[in-house]
Amino acid sequence: MSGPLDWRFMDIVAERSGQPIATCYQCRKCTAGCPTAFVMDYDPAQIVHMVQMGQRNALLSSQAIWMCVGCETCGTRCPNGICVGRINDALRQMAVEEGVRVGAPAVYQFHRSFLNNLRRFGRVHEISMIVEYKLRSLDLLSNLDLGAKMLLARKLPPLPQRIRGRQEVARIFETAGAQGPAKPPEEQP
Amino acid sequence: MSRAYAFYPGCTLHSTGVEYGVSTRAVCRALGVELVEIEDWNCCGASSAHSLGGELADALPARNILLAQPQARDIAIPCAACYGRLSSADRRLREDEAFRRQMEEITGREYAGAARPRALLDILTSDFPPEELRARLRRPLAGLQPVSYYGCLLLRPPQIAGGWDDTEHPVKLDRLLGLLGAEPRPWTYATDCCGASMTLNRGDIVARLVGRLVDAAEDAGANCIVTVCPLCQANLDGRQGRRPQPMPVFYVTELLGLAMGLEEVIGLFGRHIVDPRPLLRRLGLLP
Numbered sequence: 001m002s003g004p005l006d007w008r009f010m011d012i013v014a015e016r017s018g019q020p021i022a023t024c025y026q027c028r029k030c031t032a033g034c035p036t037a038f039v040m041d042y043d044p045a046q047i048v049h050m051v052q053m054g055q056r057n058a059l060l061s062s063q064a065i066w067m068c069v070g071c072e073t074c075g076t077r078c079p080n081g082i083c084v085g086r087i088n089d090a091l092r093q094m095a096v097e098e099g100v101r102v103g104a105p106a107v108y109q110f111h112r113s114f115l116n117n118l119r120r121f122g123r124v125h126e127i128s129m130i131v132e133y134k135l136r137s138l139d140l141l142s143n144l145d146l147g148a149k150m151l152l153a154r155k156l157p158p159l160p161q162r163i164r165g166r167q168e169v170a171r172i173f174e175t176a177g178a179q180g181p182a183k184p185p186e187e188q189p
Numbered sequence: 190m191s192r193a194y195a196f197y198p199g200c201t202l203h204s205t206g207v208e209y210g211v212s213t214r215a216v217c218r219a220l221g222v223e224l225v226e227i228e229d230w231n232c233c234g235a236s237s238a239h240s241l242g243g244e245l246a247d248a249l250p251a252r253n254i255l256l257a258q259p260q261a262r263d264i265a266i267p268c269a270a271c272y273g274r275l276s277s278a279d280r281r282l283r284e285d286e287a288f289r290r291q292m293e294e295i296t297g298r299e300y301a302g303a304a305r306p307r308a309l310l311d312i313l314t315s316d317f318p319p320e321e322l323r324a325r326l327r328r329p330l331a332g333l334q335p336v337s338y339y340g341c342l343l344l345r346p347p348q349i350a351g352g353w354d355d356t357e358h359p360v361k362l363d364r365l366l367g368l369l370g371a372e373p374r375p376w377t378y379a380t381d382c383c384g385a386s387m388t389l390n391r392g393d394i395v396a397r398l399v400g401r402l403v404d405a406a407e408d409a410g411a412n413c414i415v416t417v418c419p420l421c422q423a424n425l426d427g428r429q430g431r432r433p434q435p436m437p438v439f440y441v442t443e444l445l446g447l448a449m450g451l452e453e454v455i456g457l458f459g460r461h462i463v464d465p466r467p468l469l470r471r472l473g474l475l476p
Contacts, residue, residue, distance in 0.1 A: 069384055070239065071382035072342065072345035107391065112241065115241060126205065137390070139390070169252070176245045
């Protein structure tokens with residue numbers, strides 16, 4: 001851990017995530033059940049503790065907040081009803097808003113490519129989404145074998161499905177943005 | 190008996206989860222169930238909307254709930270992730286008036302609470318008496334020893350997605366497979382995560398999670414894995430790497446179709462990444 005403490009941090013994150021962060025007493029059940037704790041620089045129980053201790057900078061630039069897969073195991077098992085996944089969502093959004101250097105750029109670029117694709121067509125079209133992700137992340141060579149198998153099995157349609165309600169989807173992106181960071185940011189922080 | 194549901198297929202059912210889409214429609218047709226696709230539905234936002242988008246996570250799926258209102262039927266949702274997102278949005282529409290008004294204004298449609306999002310597996314195991322399913326079976330799946338794999342979002346978080354099966358130790362899929370004549374194997378990994386949301390950007394992590402699940406299935410004495418989510422299936426089927434003996438991964442609806450003798454379902458097995466046909470032939474379930 002490093003950097004100055006921010007004593008308002010816990011209240012801000014609790015408000016944004018809707019989670020009763022102050023009630024955590026470190027039983028560590030969240031960490032025991034977390035499928036990706038083994039690749040996190042801070043494990044789920046540490047993330048909660050660091051939020052309590054105002055470790056804003058260390059958390060927002062951490063890799064851990066991007067390694068969460070949103071499986072809901074932590075929140076389901078927490079005796080105090082805290083979902084660390086919701087906390088990670090709030091921390092990711094704060095990291096992007098504040099222009100912090102993202103701790104796991106590939107994960108961020110994937111979500112951004114996914115949302116851009118969704119906004120463009122109304123439904124996600126895998127091939128164009130993957131192309132955007134690869135250009136953004138410069139992760140050009142991964143998954144080529146699996147992609148080839150999927151193409152051979154005719155599982156990657158060449159053309160997108162465009163819905164008629166794309167204007168409604170565009171408005172959802174705009175208005176949801178008034179209450180939260182709905183718009184995927186345009187530049188890599 | 191005639192039954193009808195609104196239908197939310199989700200983006201993957203015509204692409205990476207094509208077998209799930211075809212087999213779901215075929216099985217429902219054979220059971221006399223009408224699936225009325227929600228017209229002009231949009232993507233639910235999946236993992237990305239809640240990761241980056243705040244309110245988007247409920248607002249995107251809420252549009253689909255509003256589009257389904259005129260049908261006034263339960264919404265059948267095959268994908269676990271879509272089911273979780275639509276269930277969360279439906280709850281939000283019910284409880285948060287400001288959110289509901291805003292979504293009604295954007296879509297020009299009214300919310301009447303008349304279209305409840307339900308998981309396809311819930312519908313198959315709750316709305317059909319076992320005798321009714323048994324009467325349709327043509328070919329019991331003798332020798333098939335599956336483990337039931339629910340993944341994450343079908344039953345979690347329980348306040349939103351649960352209620353129709355046990356959160357930590359679900360049993361309904363085992364019972365359904367038993368009804369088809371298969372012999373489900375007990376294991377403790379039914380609701381462990383396969384990591385599908387990171388499959389594109391962190392294949393290394395996902396391969397490790399998938400490897401652990403397939404190892405556990407082998408240890409349980411299973412000869413296949415049964416899934417109820419297109420993200421789980423694509424991930425488990427596609428990420429076994431160079432295992433000497435990769436394990437076939439089925440959708441529950443494919444096995445229903447096979448047991449019911451539906452030709453269009455039997456034609457799907459050639460599109461899996463791990464070819465399940467050698468196993469099915471060995472068991473005498475395919476010619």
